[in-house]
Amino acid sequence: MTNVLERLPSSRRAAKNAAAWMCGIAMGAVLVPQAYAQAAAAGQPAAENDQAIGDIIVTAQKRSESVQKTPLAITAIGGEALRTSGTSTISAVVQSVPSLQLGQFYGVANVTLRGVTLSAINAGTESPVAFHVDGVYYGRPAAVLSSFFDVQRVEVLRGAQGTLYGRNASGGSINIITADPTPDLSGFAQVTYGNYNHMNVEAAVSGPLSDKVQVRVAGRWDHRDGYGINEATGRDIDDNNERAIRGKIKILPTDTLTILLEGDYSKAHSNAAIHLQGAVAGGPIFGTQSSIFGTPFVPGKASSKLRNVSQDEDPTLRTKFWGFGSTISLELGSITLRSITSYRKSQSLSVGDIDLTSAPLVSPFGISDDANQFSQELQVVGQDDHSNWILGGYYFHEKDEGREVSAFSTVFAGANPATNARGLYSGSRVTTDAYAIFGQYTRKFTDQLSVTVGGRYSIETKGLINQNNFDLGTPFDRSKLFDKPATFAIQCGKGLPTLGYAGTGVTCRPKKTFKAFTPKVGIDYQVTPQTLLYASYTRGFKSGTFNLGVVQDAVRPEKLDDFELGIKSTLMDGRLRANVAGFYYNYKDVQAYNGLPTQTYLENAATAKIYGIETELVARPVTQFQIDLSGSWLHATYDNYKAYDQLRPGGDGVTLVPNLGSTGFLNGFDLKGNRLPQAPRISGRLGAAYTFASDLGDFTLRGEAAYKSKMYITQFNTDPVGAVKAHTRFNASLNYEHKDGHLTASINAKNLGNKVLLTNGFAGTPFVGGLISGYLEAPRTIDFTVGYKF
Template identity: 40%
Template sequence: MIYRKLRVTSLCSAAAIALVASPALAQNSAQQSDDTTGSSGIADIVVTAQKRAESVQDTPIAVSAIGGAALAQRGATDLTAISSSVPGLNVSEQVGQARLTLRGIGVDNISTGAESSVAFNQDGVFFSRSAAALASFYDVERVEVLRGPQGTLYGRNATGGSVNIITNRPTFTTKAGVSLTYGNYDTINAEAYYSTGLTDKVAVRLAGQIQNHGGYGENLVSGSDVDDKHSQAIRGQLLFEPTERLTILLGADYYHQKDRSNIYHYFGPAGFTAAGAPVTPTGLLLGGYNPGPRNVASARDPSNRAEFWGLRADISYELSDTLSLRSLTAYRSSAFLVDSDLNPVGNDLFPITFGETSDEYSQELQLNLDTDRNKLVIGAFYMHEKIDGFIQGPLNLRAVGGPDLFVQGFYSGGRLKTDAAAVFAQDSYSITDALRVTVGARYSWEKKKVADQSDFNFDDLYDPAAGPRFPVHRDSQTFKSFTPKIGLDFDIARDVMVYASFSKGFKAGTFNLGSTGPALDPEKVDAYEVGLKSTLLDGHLRANLSGFYYDYSDLQVGKVQGQLLVLENAAAAEIYGLEGEFTLEPVRDLILTLNASWLHSRFKNYVTADQARPAGDGTTVDENGLPAFDLSGNRLPQAPRYTIDLTAQYSFDLPGGSLTIRGESNWSDRIYFSPFNLNYVSQPAFDTQNAFVTYRLDNGLRFTGYIRNIGNETIRASGQVATTLLGSPVIGFVKPPRTYGLTIAADF
């Protein structure tokens, strides 16, 4: 079955770090404690972005690190909460899947089997399915976002970068914490963790999370809530340290969600006839109506069910004081089933169901050498994955001028198997105490096998048990790539480092599961980057800058083709930009931050057709001689030109505790959702504000009041032009409205 239901008989009551009033922006991973500032200035954060522990300020790549205390301060419960804190990162959600884009490179297709160009890793384990990336934010030590191609050290599909979540490990001292949030839309969230030593060599940690809120909108036909959330998650870890040199960490996690989220919203018309006349969507012509951006008018209530779980074994052995060996073995299972509606305007024409299950096994081996001169990593990686996915929807013949009867309609789906293997090495060698050179390389091999079907059936009346009529299409393809990296970094002064690098990125080709078409070519990117990292004013100012240029070829770009959401290879793109991260403590306990990015992302040459505008641009034809559009010079989807994130946070003492006030302002330029750069398939420039007030008692009890999206802005998270059978309406998803509430939390 596409959705394998598991009943949860017990769930460790909710989990994670409670909201913290610490005025710093990160958490020191070595100490696993809240950041503080004060006389020592802005606290440092230790990262493992290069698969070894080092200060984020000593890491010669563009990496943003957000500690667990900062995540808790903002009440972050999923990946979307960090997007405004990382220059160049755009995060949205569509049909339950995370759409991650870094510097214009990401995923532009959410059909089953699609893969992101931004790698997602949790505790070193690669997550192939983007839907599972939304289910990991509790009991988190830190999040690291590596911007730019990670073609040397990271497993698969990291042409855009990598998002790494590191959770809190078990401790031998007993620690516990709990938090409870109540807010508008009947929000009740709970989190908890418990960590202790069972013996002097064995420790355990349990953490859990429960999220519940009512609908942000309403189905005006049924009166039911939509865009609500009901999820539960639990994670357990067992740490063994049988000797001083051997460490064994076993982990297991489970996530379950069942609600009415992930329904398409109606945004307006998009179609034009060959003569250029606008087309009114079919649903409106047949008596439907516009329910507004937050509500829907669907004859059937939406349904969203998701289940993710996994196991991992992380074994490290110190061969000597400078040499260590690590084995990371993992299994991941994911399943989701989404019932939505391509015509949410008051009549029942084209309901649609998305379903996918995935089983993923991965194994990574690392040999690490850490001396005064050499920081060497040598490794091998293997992954096997099997995906079963489908998209199907019966069609009401009213949509094409027929009687009020449903026929079998549309089906696409099948099975996609992937075997991926790689060997890699990277060494950072200190030429002098101030000058270092980094050289790395990775050889990747990947084979994909597909067995899929596609059908559009107008002949047979709808029977949910019936399958597609056409035979299974089978194909396979092998992809190989060599991705090197070379870089230099130099300390031009104390606490001031400059760096420069050249690297290549690779994302394997794939099949559009359910299209029965040939394989797509791999994506490739040549990346050049320069940067500066500095800590000034006796530790009270941190200023990090990066500039980059990408030569990007064979982009896998998403579009609607018939009833399919498919990828196709665009010819090439050029991307360059500047990013800055600044943190200032002008006076004790006042922290000001500015994160900003400027991005130029343009197609260099890309010709394609738009089924919603069959006449094309009047002069261009595609490779088949059909009317098309020349998109050269258009911006890449999900790639705003400018983003600015401003925050101010101030703490001061009160009787019996302290008070922290935090304000955030996030501004983004227009975001296009398709390569055609149409204003009606975009989110115009927007600005949102959030505010937090935390009162922390000396006994560790904390009270945090929050309000997000203060102006109650309606912001589109994604959008697409649906099938011409419905008159090409624009449909998509919206971000949450104004939310506010109170969190009570404590650590013990």
């Protein structure tokens, strides 16, 4: 079988070389690092030396402090660096952050940090890597895929953040901090044009309305033609159309009281396509369908061009996000009272062809999600000469309604002979109410030695209403794709819904309460004013959830114990920064998929051990030249995990796994020692920039190379169809800034080698198993941008 994954670049020698320089960096940095900050975004210089690397002020611990003084594994990137590099999505940040991967599945972001990843895409499912914007937790993983703009900085906190961030931060947290209103008139505007007819406009204006009121308004519009076409219909795929706006009002009634009001709206539409990578002959794609429906698979055409597809259903992804909130701060001497209030609305709809060919088998397949969330956080933050502390309370409420539909073609027995049948409908409503109290205290025993203790107690209750319908007799009506059917069934207890079932009432409303205590203990030692040593233990937890479609016990929360050891150093009068972090995870009750011949379901199936080392190095030997290097070595394997593989129903001939809803067993696999998905052993980036000064202004030429070793896309670690080969990606840019600091221009070229790379992938489906598929990274893109700052 030919598989395009085999055509991705791979080299055992490259992997060995990458491992060698990773070890070299770690050894060379043993007197240095772990959290690299690009040039200062907030105008906070690291040192008086004009050759010094700029510092950045972060709020990772809910107070302002230098990134080099923060005893956490954190990567911070300033807003100016994001703009000049053409970075406007989390996917573009991935290369700058060790151990971070990003993919998607039907509009749901799949963020992986140090091997900790999202397991399911059902309604109510939450990522173990939290996503915050201006201090507000976003419950829906789809929001991670939206573009960001007018950003002050991005902070990526690696490792469990269970004390200060709570639920669903067991793998870390991605924090987006947008720009606030300013007391003086300021702003920027920039226009971009690139290949694939890419057009982008972004602008912001900020200033005072009065001595007590400041306002900031920012907006973004983006359009791009597709990277490929659907050969079956002739339409573009992998295009993009989006627009967004944000407004902020800062009110200063007194010198000690600040009221910040914020509202935002964004809308996007694209034809994001899932690309067929291959199929396993003799798997469920041929067997399961025949055994259930008595009809063999009717093969269709799949495109031979890597960036094209041939599918009878055009892919569609639509998202809409909006919200408003307030942050109120009152300073009472050394104590600050803070309230963060937010309401958010999240809507996404994705439609595609689940059999991924031009055959009218199972299409359209659609997933929709409609969520409302409200959150309230109260903080009391204090400090004195010897300590700093924070106490807080948190409440989160969300109602998330999701629907999945699959229309079935006339090839299935029992389907309407004249048209496609309505097929499978699954509708769910998951309601979450979460409460928490937390606190963290840091005591400075000497000028060098500090100890931190903290803890968070969380209680959350989730309720589910699940409605299912399987109908092969009613004709499919596209205009009513996501409409609830007239009859449906809800089952209690364990088992699979019966084909052809129907009911007329709500008979089952499962509800489950989860509780967790997530402590933190840390110690840090300031060896010199430029070198910080730290060690910590933190627990994180990922919320429990329900299976949808399969009636099964609630899935328990994941628990992750994180042991960290790191060092951060700034040397050579601020011209060299080197950071190293080592970590060890004890990962329990991992929410992982198990399978049946016709369906998958989520359970606490696994335990895992994860450990590794990360390095980040920035050097400026002369004022004009800067080099930066980051890398990660990651060991992430299952300790205990047995599962059924839909692609290999015969199993390993030894392992048996329970057959859900029966007293029998299935032939499965013992996955102990298998690597976790989306967890390459080696990843790294090397970049260099040189600035040429002239009478017209400064020109900065930058190049970078990013390497990732082989990673697997599923827990079964099947080669070659279940793996993404090792690869190196190259980017380059040329930036210009006029000597007066107002006019800017840049050319950004990404993926210079035009590699065809999977962001992530997946294997098997309930009815159309055997397919290996995934989303592709962008091809070579070249963008030209002109901007003006004032």
